[in-house]
Amino acid sequence: MSKTVVILGGSYAGLHIAHALLKNEKDLKVVLVSKNSHFYWNIASVRAIIPGIIKDEELFGSIEKALSRYPKDRYEFIVGGATASDFAAKTVTVTTKDGAEKQLSYDHLVLATGARCAGAESVPWKAAGTYEEAVELLHATQERVKAAGHFVVAGAGSTGVEAAAELGFEYGKDREVVLLCSDREVLGGDSIASNALAELKKLNVKVRTEARVESAARLPDGKTEIKLAGGGDPIVTDVYLPTFGLAPNSEFVDAKYLTDKKYASIDAEYRVKGAENVWAAGDIVSQPRAGFMITQKQAAGVAKNIGLVASGKQPTPVKLLPFDIYAVATGRSRGAGRAGSVKLLSFMVYMAKGKTLAVERMAGYIDGSVA
Ligand SMILES: Cc1cc2nc3c(=O)[nH]c(=O)nc-3n(C[C@H](O)[C@H](O)[C@H](O)COP(=O)(O)OP(=O)(O)OC[C@H]3O[C@@H](n4cnc5c(N)ncnc54)[C@H](O)[C@@H]3O)c2cc1C
Numbered sequence: 001m002s003k004t005v006v007i008l009g010g011s012y013a014g015l016h017i018a019h020a021l022l023k024n025e026k027d028l029k030v031v032l033v034s035k036n037s038h039f040y041w042n043i044a045s046v047r048a049i050i051p052g053i054i055k056d057e058e059l060f061g062s063i064e065k066a067l068s069r070y071p072k073d074r075y076e077f078i079v080g081g082a083t084a085s086d087f088a089a090k091t092v093t094v095t096t097k098d099g100a101e102k103q104l105s106y107d108h109l110v111l112a113t114g115a116r117c118a119g120a121e122s123v124p125w126k127a128a129g130t131y132e133e134a135v136e137l138l139h140a141t142q143e144r145v146k147a148a149g150h151f152v153v154a155g156a157g158s159t160g161v162e163a164a165a166e167l168g169f170e171y172g173k174d175r176e177v178v179l180l181c182s183d184r185e186v187l188g189g190d191s192i193a194s195n196a197l198a199e200l201k202k203l204n205v206k207v208r209t210e211a212r213v214e215s216a217a218r219l220p221d222g223k224t225e226i227k228l229a230g231g232g233d234p235i236v237t238d239v240y241l242p243t244f245g246l247a248p249n250s251e252f253v254d255a256k257y258l259t260d261k262k263y264a265s266i267d268a269e270y271r272v273k274g275a276e277n278v279w280a281a282g283d284i285v286s287q288p289r290a291g292f293m294i295t296q297k298q299a300a301g302v303a304k305n306i307g308l309v310a311s312g313k314q315p316t317p318v319k320l321l322p323f324d325i326y327a328v329a330t331g332r333s334r335g336a337g338r339a340g341s342v343k344l345l346s347f348m349v350y351m352a353k354g355k356t357l358a359v360e361r362m363a364g365y366i367d368g369s370v371a
Helices: 012-024 042-048 063-067 131-147 158-171 193-202 292-310 346-354 359-367
Strands: 003-008 028-034 038-040 060-062 075-086 091-096 101-105 108-111 115-117 150-154 176-180 205-208 213-218 224-228 235-237 239-242 246-248 278-280 325-330 334-339 342-344
Touching: 003 012, 012 028, 012 063, 012 108, 012 292, 012 359, 028 063, 028 292, 038 063, 038 131, 038 359, 042 131, 042 158, 060 063, 060 131, 060 359, 063 075, 063 359, 075 101, 108 292, 131 239, 150 158, 150 224, 150 235, 158 176, 158 193, 158 205, 158 325, 193 205, 193 325, 193 334, 213 239, 224 239, 278 292, 325 346, 334 346, 342 346
Parallel strands: 003 028, 003 108, 028 075, 108 278, 150 176, 150 239, 176 205
Antiparallel strands: 038 060, 075 091, 091 101, 115 246, 213 224, 224 235, 325 334, 334 342
16 A cells, blocks of 8 residues: 655645655655645745736746646645644644644655744745735735835845845835844855845945844834834834744644754754654755755755655665855845855856746746756
8 A cells, every 4th residue: 555645835845845756756645735725936025025027927836736747646735734743643633724624644744834934024925824815915015015115124134135135126216225134244244245235235225234123013004113122213114024033834743843943853864853754844944044955955855765764765864055055136137145155246146046036946846847
């Protein structure tokens, strides 16, 4: 009898693993559970908040369509969320989109539920709910951006720098774009921080360093009042876009399988420590950091290891990229980046990333060629 692999999460990690298993492991049945019916190319969300630049169909791709290329008896796709798990009994409880509760038994379980923006403000950087909610939030953000004269992006990691740069590129000449950075330097002081800062200045983005948001409250007129730690005058803005505070989607997992920060605790083979045949990949792990190319490597490694274990062999350590590639798009013509410790020319980052924010690569997650 074929073994069942339940994959939780239908994004860069989960859908990749589903394709890899369905293509290469003919004796395994895949049950993919995802809160959203559509894959979301969230990497381009920093540009998609500006109306009229990227079409919805370039950002969202049907997961059902992605799986329909495989024989029907090889897979099941459930739109719903995992709410509880019992790793000893090898079961997961799932609440489907229409509110029904289902208990799924598995031979192998993959945690690929990623991370979400955990703050009170709704921002479209991740798809935390259904596909329909993600589209609605993106469109609502576009409407607010269109009408705004003043923007505050808070958090100067790569998402914050990219979002501020996109706003600066589009509106920097006649509207005000402020980037709040809690550290002394953007990008956590990475070696490309000064390059990114120079690019932001060219786009008229006002960068305030050592400016940590203490609170942000929506005012009756729809604007947001932001108070910074250490006092000073509050900032009132039309559109407030926090980019800090990602939290792992791991509430359905017993804390003993998680790190102190609630990420999946894994070994070198990406098995969840202390659990039998439970694997994890992507932002639920966030090691060495959250990133889609890192996620691709982890997904490939986990799929391979499930295949090995299912055929009675030993899993092997998951290999990541030989060196770190860090590329930050700064608007629709430039960027800052490095390969390992070697800095990349602004134009190279634009060509490799900023030109399209890689939206064309979503096709690989739908047609399966990613795996
Ligand atoms: C704005 C932004 C820009 C980025 N740009 C880049 C970039 O340029 N380069 C780069 O390398 N990385 C980038 N990243 C990081 C990249 O997006 C992540 O590494 C990637 O999304 C990780 O994919 P994942 O599948 O692990 O998780 P996620 O993309 O977080 O997806 C998790 C999936 O699981 C689902 N889910 C959640 N909870 C449950 C549950 N209980 N049950 C079932 N399903 C559930 C979610 O709905 C979602 O579909 C960016 C991130 C952000 C936020």
